Amino acid sequence: MSVNTEAQVHPVRAQQLESILEIGNLCTNFDLPGSTVRAVRDVSFQLRPGQRLAVVGESGSGKSALAMSLVGLVPPPGRVASGSVKLRGRELVGLGDREISKIRGNDIGLVFQDPMAGLDPLKTIGSQFVDAIRVHQDVSVREAKELACQLLSEVGVEDPRRRINDYPHQYSGGMRQRVLIAMAIANDPVVLVADEPTTALDVTTQRQVLELLEKICDERGNALVMITHNLGIVRQLCDSVNVMYAGRIVEQTSTDALFAEPAHPYTRALLNCMIDPRTTLRGRLPAIPGSPPDLSLDEVGCAFAERCLLGSSQSLCHEQRPEPVLLASGAISRCHFAQTPEGATP
Numbered sequence: 001m002s003v004n005t006e007a008q009v010h011p012v013r014a015q016q017l018e019s020i021l022e023i024g025n026l027c028t029n030f031d032l033p034g035s036t037v038r039a040v041r042d043v044s045f046q047l048r049p050g051q052r053l054a055v056v057g058e059s060g061s062g063k064s065a066l067a068m069s070l071v072g073l074v075p076p077p078g079r080v081a082s083g084s085v086k087l088r089g090r091e092l093v094g095l096g097d098r099e100i101s102k103i104r105g106n107d108i109g110l111v112f113q114d115p116m117a118g119l120d121p122l123k124t125i126g127s128q129f130v131d132a133i134r135v136h137q138d139v140s141v142r143e144a145k146e147l148a149c150q151l152l153s154e155v156g157v158e159d160p161r162r163r164i165n166d167y168p169h170q171y172s173g174g175m176r177q178r179v180l181i182a183m184a185i186a187n188d189p190v191v192l193v194a195d196e197p198t199t200a201l202d203v204t205t206q207r208q209v210l211e212l213l214e215k216i217c218d219e220r221g222n223a224l225v226m227i228t229h230n231l232g233i234v235r236q237l238c239d240s241v242n243v244m245y246a247g248r249i250v251e252q253t254s255t256d257a258l259f260a261e262p263a264h265p266y267t268r269a270l271l272n273c274m275i276d277p278r279t280t281l282r283g284r285l286p287a288i289p290g291s292p293p294d295l296s297l298d299e300v301g302c303a304f305a306e307r308c309l310l311g312s313s314q315s316l317c318h319e320q321r322p323e324p325v326l327l328a329s330g331a332i333s334r335c336h337f338a339q340t341p342e343g344a345t346p
């Protein structure tokens with residue numbers, strides 16, 4: 001099945017700007033002894049220059065596995081089992097480690113949840129920064145250091161000429177995240193992939209880091225893929241949204257439409273869990289009743305059917321997997337009853 005959704009959702013917009021990233025029928029599995037966890041299932045979408053796309057969903061829905069698949073960093077025993085990731089037309093799936101690492105940190109910048117995971121505790125920030133720049137740019141150590149200081153200043157690290165000689169533990173969590181963001185943009189990537197970049201931070205620092213990401217995207221014009229649990233972040237930072245459930249994208253829509261007219265029952269359940277969509281920047285999603293399916297089992301019907309208010313009593317939902325449906329709003333929803341008006345019996 002092919003879900004070439006961007007072309008379906010926004011045919012006019014899709015023609016205006018050629019996409020820079022094209023994901024086609026991507027499947028990522030974790031091969032465990034005796035079972036295979038199918039973490040990303042037949043995911044397709046496109047990203048245009050400057051687009052800010054959120055990927056949202058509950059824990060375990062496959063957001064991180066998708067993000068890691070985009071940049072060739074799926075940890076073993078995981079692997080991209082099939083499908084395609086094309087950056088400016090170049091296929092990344094199947095590239096060797098050396099080739100993909102040239103692209104990572106160059107055309108695609110990465111910001112992770114735990115800034116410590118991206119830094120070597122035994123090296124100064126300066127030496128790590130210089131290395132990260134010189135892997136991709138033919139510049140001297142002195143020039144790389146100068147660029148590093150400029151970037152640190154850009155992301156709000158005061159006195160960068162002194163701070164560059166400090167070790168990661170001498171920075172606060174928020175400052176370490178700023179350093180990683182500076183490193184991620186050092187080679188002017190066309191896409192920034194941020195996987196829950198503020199989850200480990202306190203509320204005030206979260207807000208500052210989000211404002212920084214927003215400023216960077218505004219000023220540099222890079223596209224953003226923002227992996228998050230947090231619909232407040234989606235509202236603040238992103239223009240479009242992929243909602244993931246059980247490894248699949250169940251809704252693709254604009255941020256405005258997500259809040260105004262959520263199409264999929266799962267999206268509506270997520271929104272219902274938000275206490276106050278205007279102020280819940282800090283709010284992780286509270287639980288939706290029931291639990292997601294075991295991703296090592298084959299799907300029969302809609303993966304959300306058991307938990308769905310609309311379809312739990314419908315035999316169709318339990319028997320037949322829904323295909324994506326293009327709605328009048330421009331959203332795509334993977335629901336048998338996507339066109340059913342709210343409150344009506346399907």
Ligand SMILES: Nc1ncnc2c1ncn2[C@@H]1O[C@H](COP(=O)(O)OP(=O)(O)OP(=O)(O)O)[C@@H](O)[C@H]1O
Nearest residue numbers: 030037039058059060061062063064065066076295
């Ligand atoms: N290293 C691994 N080994 C085995 N299974 C894994 C591994 N990493 C992820 N998975 C499985 O893949 C599925 C998707 O996980 P993933 O981390 O992508 O979800 P997520 O939506 O990012 O969740 P969270 O928001 O909690 O990070 C889950 O069922 C998870 O258990």
